[in-house]
Amino acid sequence: MRDFDRRAFLALAGMSALGASALLSGCGGGSGSGIALRYAWWGNTVRQQNYERALQQFQEANPGITVDPEFAEYTAFQERMTTQMAARNVADIFWIASPQVMTYQAAGLYRPLSDIPTLDLSDYSEADIAAFSLNGELLTMPHGVFVPVVRYNETFLEEDGAELPGEDWNWDQLSEFLIDYAANAPEGRTGASYTPDQDMAFEAWLRQRGQDLWTAEGTVGFDAEALGDWFEWWRVLLDRGAVLSLGEQEGMQPDFADIGERVLVNFGSSNHIIDEAAMFPDWRYRLRSVPVAPDAADGHRFTYYPRLAVYQGIDDEKLEAAGRLIDYNVNNADFLRTVGLTMGAPPNPRLLQEAYDFASEDETEMLAVVEADRAEEQRPRYEAPPGTGTWREALSRASETIALGDSSVSAVAESLIAEIQAGIDQAA
Amino acid sequence: MATAVKSRRSGPDAPERGRPARPVSPERRQGRAAYVFLTPWLLGLCLVTAVPLGASLYLAFTDYNILSTPNFTGxxxxxxxxxxxxxxxxxxxxxxxxxxxxxxxxxxxxxxxxxxxxxxxxxxxxxxxxxxxxxxxxxxxxxxxxxxxxxxxxxxxxxxxxxxxxxxxxxxxxxxxxxxxxxxxxxxxxxxxxxxxxxxxxxxxxxxxxxxxxxxxxxxxxxxxxxxxxxxxxxxxxxxxxxxxxxxxxxxxxxxxxxxxxxxxxxxxxxxxxxxxxxxxxxxxxxxxxxxxxxxxxxxxxxxxxxxxxxxxxxxx
Amino acid sequence: MIDAAPLADAGARRRRRRRPPTALLKHGALLLFLSLMVYPLVWMVVSAFKPAHLILTDPGLIPAEVTFENFQEGWYALNRPFSLFFVNSLVVTVGSILGNLFSCSLAAYALARLEFRTRRLFFAITLVSVMLPMHVLIIPQYIFFSQLGWVDTYLPLLIPKLLATDAFFVFLMVQFIRGIPRDLDRAAAIDGAGPFRIFWYVVFPLMRPALVTTTIFTFIWTWNDFFTPLIYLTSTDMYTVPVALSSMVSAESQQGIGMLFAMSLLSLLPVILFFVFAQRYLIRGMVTSGLK
CATH class of the missing domain: 1.10.3720.10 (MetI-like)
Structure with missing residues (x-):
């Protein structure tokens, strides 16, 4: 290695330096004076545009603070975030993908929020704050609220002369209705898509039985019987042709754009109506709470919060600015107006009321369902523990196995629970 | 490890073997030149390739969840x-x-x-x-x-x-x-x-x-x-x-x-x-x-x- | 056609059969095959001009309605003209090509032609470095570049190319150089040329097909590369085309298909043009490079 030719080496170094300076000059990191915050979020191009505009508004309202937006599509966002976490080079404020909420918590990546003076929490009740907290500490701030819903195409319902069971429906009634609807529906239409892996609907099913997805201790909160019954509920629909087959819907998690004209109802999260109803502007979509089992456990209703957080390693002098930005994000009506309601109803009760003023028909539908569910008493809900990053994929795979009909429902349920538990043990 | 150059089936050195040795053998000269040619590659190997390669080999024997420090687990x-x-x-x-x-x-x-x-x-x-x-x-x-x-x-x-x-x-x-x-x-x-x-x-x-x-x-x-x-x-x-x-x-x-x-x-x-x-x-x-x-x-x-x-x-x- | 040929003059018939009909047959077969191969692409082109909501519901090749709205929408989908991403991609791509041509040809020449002790070891290392899946390398690499403060610059994308880390091309060039007869080097050596002059005046010109191939592939792979720019480039203004494209379809909703197709199409254009242009140099290759 002593034989490096000096000239060649110098030439190379020179070239590199030249290239480096040319490239670096192109991109200054933030502003010269004042405070620069990095804000990372995910979504599609519409959301990208809306949030960039909202962040611009924030900068205009807060001279001295600049925001460097870091945007990516959901999967890409997680890949980039994971890498940044490993290198401890993370955006100051970031959205948290739901499977990672507790994983980040366990790794101590959140800066607690309760002592940031610029974040105003006065709009929230104590119960709200408790529900937002993880292990009793306010580490993240929800910037949306989802509840599980059944969405149905009212236009289809009218066209086909069918009538949903009453508002106090249960799972059996829905099942019978779907089978009946599919049998009489016009060619090319059926009851629903095959989505036993819709996690919010599944969680509702569990909580009505007094079980949970996850326990406070970070273990699996449901048993093979509850899971097996869930699969069985879907298998009956599949056998009776009341839902699309795996082939017809091209796999699990079908695109609504693709199946929207073939199904009457859809399980999902309350916020999906905003993007998905827009795909078929000619039809009217309505929301309903999911069916409730006749002997449902108390407090089974629940709300899911998409969350954002401040990175633990943030510079102290940036903290106040970060608080200001989060405050603007979750408490400001102008911000909400700009970004719209794609992340669900606002968690801030005051904003929820204000949102009705500018909400579209679909959005109003969503706000009403969320408001109704939030008014009910809810027993606590726990986030997914570390090691469960792929539990939804595993649930999808199990659902595929059920649809293929090669294995018994109970065997699939048991092996799925074992797989999820193994992941948790591995991470512990 | 790789001193087997001579054992290659053929090579330019084969006909040269019989000649009288020169002050700087062509082989040494070639060797020196080779490192010059390989300078960028060697730099890349040391800086960009070898470290991640080594790191991943080490990590293969650890429990590493990206967010905390790796634990050696054999x-x-x-x-x-x-x-x-x-x-x-x-x-x-x-x-x-x-x-x-x-x-x-x-x-x-x-x-x-x-x-x-x-x-x-x-x-x-x-x-x-x-x-x-x-x-x-x-x-x-x-x-x-x-x-x-x-x-x-x-x-x-x-x-x-x-x-x-x-x-x-x-x-x-x-x-x-x-x-x-x-x-x-x-x-x-x-x-x-x-x-x-x-x-x-x-x-x-x-x-x-x-x-x-x-x-x-x-x-x-x-x-x-x-x-x-x-x-x-x-x-x-x-x-x-x-x-x-x-x-x-x-x-x-x-x-x-x-x-x-x-x-x-x-x-x-x-x-x-x-x-x-x-x-x-x-x-x-x-x-x-x-x-x-x-x-x-x-x-x-x-x-x-x-x-x-x-x-x-x-x-x- | 062939049957209709006059039987009288066997020689003339043979000549005729040799020229046009075989060529015609060849063209026919190639065209048929080609149309099968490019059908999906044609579908994509047609779809790019359809209203977005009809792409999946009306998948025929003849659009009921032609529109440019996918292009208009897609061009400004990220709040800035798409041309910005083209320029970014171009900077990264051209830099990568220069880097690869420079560094890989040097390394390949040494590994293919020069005799030194660690040669086989180095060659083995070159190969091994393409064998490990990138996903376990990307985090250590990122940590390294992040400590240099190079995140959100193009340096992590370009410097590795300048340092011959694309082992694929080193190996490719080694194989090509080994296909060049050694007599040429020997003749030059007898004339007193050292390794540098042999490389520059003898081997490098003869490597032309390999260099063109490297250029083509570097262009295409860099232009299409998604993961590395995604990880390193965080601000939207720095995005390359594939990262910008990925933002158009979100995992949560498939709304952007129209835009995605339209912009994918536009992003393919430079690559296609470049390919058609560059492959001409493949045609010349050896024939004009002085070897008789």
Whole structure:
């Protein structure tokens, strides 16, 4: 290695330096004076545009603070975030993908929020704050609220002369209705898509039985019987042709754009109506709470919060600015107006009321369902523990196995629970 | 380790051996020059390649969840593989894919390269056309395209319906899903084709002229001129396409949405590595998986190199 | 056609059969095959001009309605003209090509032609470095570049190319150089040329097909590369085309298909043009490079 030719080496170094300076000059990191915050979020191009505009508004309202937006599509966002976490080079404020909420918590990546003076929490009740907290500490701030819903195409319902069971429906009634609807529906239409892996609907099913997805201790909160019954509920629909087959819907998690004209109802999260109803502007979509089992456990209703957080390693002098930005994000009506309601109803009760003023028909539908569910008493809900990053994929795979009909429902349920538990043990 | 230079079958040093030694032997001079030529490569090796390579090797023996510091756990990760059903599923999928798609793709690429080599008008047009699919092979749009072809309402089923056969979703049937990915790989045969084309350009036209004078048929010319001279390039394509096939990721990721479904029937090995590392945050296990793959690819490549002595002919021999 | 040829003059018939009909047959077969191969692409092109909501519901090749709205929408989908991403991609791509041509050819020449002790070891290392899946390398690499403060610059994308880390091309060039007869080097050596002059005046010009191939592939792979730019480039203004494209389809909703197709199409254009242009140089190759 002593034989490096000096000239060649110098030439190379020179070239590199030249290239480096040319490239670096192109991109200054933030502003010269004042405070620069990095804000990372995910979504599609519409959301990208809306949030960039909202962040611009924030900068205009807060001279001295600049925001460097870091945007990516959901999967890409997680890949980039994971890498940044490993290198401890993370955006100051970031959205948290739901499977990672507790994983980040366990790794101590959140800066607690309760002592940031610029974040105003006065709009929230104590119960709200408790529900937002993880292990009793306010580490993240929800910037949306989802509840599980059944969405149905009212236009289809009218066209086909069918009538949903009453508002106090249960799972059996829905099942019978779907089978009946599919049998009489016009060619090319059926009851629903095959989505036993819709996690919010599944969680509702569990909580009505007094079980949970996850326990406070970070273990699996449901048993093979509850899971097996869930699969069985879907298998009956599949056998009776009341839902699309795996082939017809091209796999699990079908695109609504693709199946929207073939199904009457859809399980999902309350916020999906905003993007998905827009795909078929000619039809009217309505929301309903999911069916409730006749002997449902108390407090089974629940709300899911998409969350954002401040990175633990943030510079102290940036903290106040970060608080200001989060405050603007979750408490400001102008911000909400700009970004719209794609992340669900606002968690801030005051904003929820204000949102009705500018909400579209679909959005109003969503706000009403969320408001109704939030008014009910809810027993606590726990986030997914570390090691469960792929539990939804595993649930999808199990659902595929059920649809293929090669294995018994109970065997699939048991092996799925074992797989999820193994992941948790591995991470512990 | 690698002092075996002299044992190579031939080399320029062979005829020089008898000459009297000069003050600076050409070999030393060459050695010195070699390091100059290799300066960028050595820098890249030390700075960009070696450290991550070493890091991943170390991580293979640890429990590392990306967010906290790695814990040394010895051979735990490797033991875990033995009982990991999805690991074995991934191995089976990948092996089937490598053994079917690589030969198919290479034969395809070679035949088309020969057809598009010379003696026809509009070669640029054809080459461009046949290369087009490769440009798109890893794009996000391919998932939608493939569904349009092999989906439930896809073109293949339309064609089958025409002859009275009822189709299915080829992508959602676990026993056919992998085949659609093999088709995708063969469809994107452009890269090896271009390399073959480049290799064909290295064959002097005179060889063919001489053969034609001798009255050799096109087939004979192909077997006795084209193929032998092209063997280093065939070998290159074989090695690299094999390695590439073992590492197939993007296409599987795009088409199954990252799941490897239906029911793990397209769970390629690197897709599983990715799931473990980036989804389950189990980078220790992912690194162990990666190194096992490296060993397997290394072994297969070594076999290729040993066998190459019997069928690859170099101009410098 | 062939049957209609006059039987009288066997020589003339042979000549005729040799020229046009075989060529015609060849063209026919190639065209048929080609149309099969590019059908999906044609579908994509057509779809790009359809209204977005009709792409999946009306998948025929003849659009009921032609529109440019996918292009208009897609061009400004990320709040800035798409041309910005083209320029970014171009900077990265051209830089990568220069880097690869420079560094890989040097390394390949040394590995293929020069005799030194660690040669086989180095060659093995080159191969091994393409065998490990990138997903376990990307985090250590990122940590390294992040500590240099190079995140959100193009340096992590370009510097590795300048340092011959694309082992694929090193190996490719080694194989090509080994296909060049050694007599040429020896003749030059007898004339007193050292390794540098042999490389520059003898081997480098003869490597032309390999260099063109490297250029083509580097262009295409870099232009299409998604993961590396995604990880390293965080601000939207720095995005390359594939990262920008990926933002158009979100995992949560498939709304952007129209835009995605339209912009994918536009992003393919430079690559296609480049390919058609570059492959001409493949055609020349050896014939004009001085070897008789």
């Amino acid at each position: 051979l735990d990760n490797f033991e875990r593989m033995l009982g990991d059903e999805r690991f074995w599923a991934a191995c089976a999928v990948t092996a089937r894919y490598v053994f079917v798609s690589v030969p198919l793709q290479l034969v395809f690429a070679l035949l088309l390269a020969v057809a598009l080599d010379r003696g026809l008008r509009g070669l640029a047009f054809y080459r461009g056309g046949f290369y087009l699919p490769s440009l798109l092979g890893s794009s996000v749009a391919i998932a939608i395209l493939w569904r349009e072809l092999f989906g439930h309402d896809g073109l293949v089923n339309d064609a089958l319906a025409f002859v009275g056969i009822e189709g299915q979703s080829w992508l959602q049937n676990p026993s056919t899903a992998l085949s659609t990915l093999i088709v995708l790989n063969v469809w994107t045969f452009g890269s090896p084709m271009v390399i073959f084309l480049a290799g064909l350009r290295q064959i002097p036209e005179q060889y063919y002229e001489a053969a034609r004078v001798d009255g050799a048929s096109r087939l004979r010319q192909f077997w006795h001129i084209t193929v032998p001279i092209l063997t280093p390039i065939i070998f290159f394509n074989l090695i690299l396409q094999t390695i590439g096939a073992f590492q197939t990721f993007t296409q599987a990721h795009v088409i199954s949405g990252g799941t490897g479904g239906p029911v793990d029937s397209t769970l390629f090995y690197t897709l599983y590595v990715y799931q473990q590392g980036f989804r389950d945050f189990d980078m220790g296990y992912a690194s162990a998986l990666a190194w096992v793959l490296l060993l397997v690819i290394g072994a297969v490549t070594a076999v290729h190199f040993v066998l190459s002595k019997y069928w690859v002919f170099y101009g410098d021999d």
